[in-house]
Amino acid sequence: MRDKTKMIHGGITSDERTGAVNVPIYQVSTYKQDAPGEHRGYEYSRTGNPTRHALETVIAELEEGNAGFAFGSGMAAITSIMMLLESGDHVIMTDDVYGGSYRLMTKVLNQYNIEHTFIDTSSEESVINAIKPNTKAIYVETPTNPLLKITDIKEISTIAQKHNLLLIVDNTFATPYWQKPLTMGADIVLHSATKYIGGHSDVVAGLVAVKSNELAERIHFIQNSVGAVLGPQDSWLLQRGIKTLAIRMEAIEQNTKKLIAYLEQNPRVEKIYYPGLENHPGHHIAKQQASGFGGMVSIDVGSGDLADKILSKVEFFTLAESLGAIESLISIPAKMTHASIPADRRQELGITDGLIRLSVGIEDIDDLIDDLEKSMQ
Ligand SMILES: *Cc1c(COP(=O)(O)O)cnc(C)c1O
Numbered sequence: 001m002r003d004k005t006k007m008i009h010g011g012i013t014s015d016e017r018t019g020a021v022n023v024p025i026y027q028v029s030t031y032k033q034d035a036p037g038e039h040r041g042y043e044y045s046r047t048g049n050p051t052r053h054a055l056e057t058v059i060a061e062l063e064e065g066n067a068g069f070a071f072g073s074g075m076a077a078i079t080s081i082m083m084l085l086e087s088g089d090h091v092i093m094t095d096d097v098y099g100g101s102y103r104l105m106t107k108v109l110n111q112y113n114i115e116h117t118f119i120d121t122s123s124e125e126s127v128i129n130a131i132k133p134n135t136k137a138i139y140v141e142t143p144t145n146p147l148l149k150i151t152d153i154k155e156i157s158t159i160a161q162k163h164n165l166l167l168i169v170d171n172t173f174a175t176p177y178w179q180k181p182l183t184m185g186a187d188i189v190l191h192s193a194t195k196y197i198g199g200h201s202d203v204v205a206g207l208v209a210v211k212s213n214e215l216a217e218r219i220h221f222i223q224n225s226v227g228a229v230l231g232p233q234d235s236w237l238l239q240r241g242i243k244t245l246a247i248r249m250e251a252i253e254q255n256t257k258k259l260i261a262y263l264e265q266n267p268r269v270e271k272i273y274y275p276g277l278e279n280h281p282g283h284h285i286a287k288q289q290a291s292g293f294g295g296m297v298s299i300d301v302g303s304g305d306l307a308d309k310i311l312s313k314v315e316f317f318t319l320a321e322s323l324g325a326i327e328s329l330i331s332i333p334a335k336m337t338h339a340s341i342p343a344d345r346r347q348e349l350g351i352t353d354g355l356i357r358l359s360v361g362i363e364d365i366d367d368l369i370d371d372l373e374k375s376m377q
Contacts, residue, residue: 003062003177004246011058011239023054025236047224051232055207055239059197062176062242063189065209067216069223070235074172074192075100076228077206081168081188082109083222084215089136090115092127094151096144096349098170098192099337121151122282127159137166140186143173143286145323146298146333146357147350148273150282153289157185172196172324177249178292182211188219195324199241199248203234248326251362252295258365259358259372263299268376270354271300295360296323298333304353306376307332311356313375316367323359328368331357 001010014021026049031042042048052070060068071077078101085091093105095118105116119126121140138160142151153169160167168188169181175196181189191197193205210216223229230238260277263269275286276293286293301307310330311319317330321337331337334346334353341351360368 006058006061007242007244007246010061012054023051023236023239025232026050027232045232046227046229049229049232049235051239052230052235055230055235055242058239058242059176059191059207060209063171063182063209064180065182065189065211066213067210067220069208069219070193070230070238071206071208071223072228072230073204074098074190074194074206075104077190077192077208078170079104079108080219080222080226080228081190081208082114083226084166084218085114085136087113088115088134090117090132090134091137091139092116092121092130092135092165093118093139094121094141094144094149095119096147096149097139097141098145098172099340101139101141101170103340120149121156122149124152124155124159127156131159131163131165135163135165137168139168139170141170141172142179143275143282143294143296145173145296146273146338146355148173148275148280148282148296148298150275150280150286152285153179153181153184153186160187161185173294173296174290174292175245175249175294177245178294179290182209184289187212187215193238193241195322196249197241197245197324198238199245199325200237201322201325201327203237203241205230205234205238207238248362249292249295252360253292255362255365255368256293256295256297256360259360259368260297262369262372263297266373266376268301268306269299270302273298273300297358297360299356299358300350300352301354301356301376304332304334307354307356310372310375314371315374316363316371317358323357325359326362328361328363329359333357 029045033039056068117130140151167186169186172192191207193207274297317328
């Protein structure tokens with residue numbers, strides 16, 4: 001089955017008893033047992049719920065894994081995965097990971113003596129140099145936020161295998177429609193499904209997929225023990241989102257291409273960060289490991305004042321954090337998502353006050369272009 005068909009017919013798509021073409025929302029916490037200890041696959045909804053199970057099945061199929069897991073948020077998914085580690089273990093992490101992941105490592109897991117090193121994972125040499133005797137995992141985000149840096153998943157997986165480390169990939173920006181880390185040697189792939197997978201800015205959720213049965217068992221044990229599970233209503237919403245993931249990603253990328261063509265000839269735009277551009281340092285790797293470049297673009301307009309002005313004037317780009325929805329979103333990372341990073345460190349990374357991040361939606365592209373054109377005047 002190909003991806004577009006999998007999104008519609010993959011996983012568990014209907015209700016056998018009634019013929020309903022969608023999996024119902026099993027809004028239930030517990031299940032009647034036929035005899036003590038004899039149940040029909042479900043005992044208690046933290047351990048398993050049929051609506052959540054249907055979602056977990058389809059994400060596993062889309063990522064070409066053998067098991068999937070749904071959590072109450074992307075951060076709940078990441079935290080649960082980190083619970084695979086023990087006190088004293090060390091993790092190597094992409095230096096410009098999502099701010100919440102950075103906070104989890106530096107303010108929460110540090111209290112449990114889980115060590116970390118943040119490095120530029122687009123450099124294999126840096127990854128190798130960061131390996132310590134207690135290193136247990138490499139955690140990669142690609143593309144990253146907001147500069148869309150690319151890490152070569154295959155290269156890093158070779159390093160991880162050689163040193164017996166788990167390779168964990170945050171695939172939120174690319175989605176399984178464009179990029180499948182498990183097929184390139186990653187052990188665990190995860191998503192903030194709040195973004196493209198849900199796609200409609202109406203649900204907060206996290207998804208995980210793995211290939212190995214041993215990891216699947218351990219993650220299920222953690223999911224059930226920690227209890228950060230996704231509810232049936234939200235599981236159902238994500239399945240609905242997945243049905244249109246392919247067409248949304250296609251439409252978003254088409255819009256993004258046209259928007260970039262416009263931005264390239266706009267004299268106010270000093271720099272464009274997009275992995276689909278030839279001059280992007282990760283372009284060739286992105287082209288090899290992903291079948292699309294996605295809908296996230298960052299532009300530098302040179303000054304914080306101009307960036308502020310644009311954001312105060314836009315009509316169709318909604319000023320908001322988050323990304324990956326059908327509506328276009330706009331933000332200034334230096335003042336919003338990345339405000340907690342010290343100013344000099346931000347400057348060093350290229351996250352200037354004039355850097356604007358765009359999450360392109362599926363509105364009519366001509367309206368989006370007109371919107372930016374008017375706002376820049
Ligand atoms: C939003 C996001 C997260 C966190 O997910 P939540 O659903 O907000 O908890 C993790 N990684 C990336 C790349 C994200 O964009």
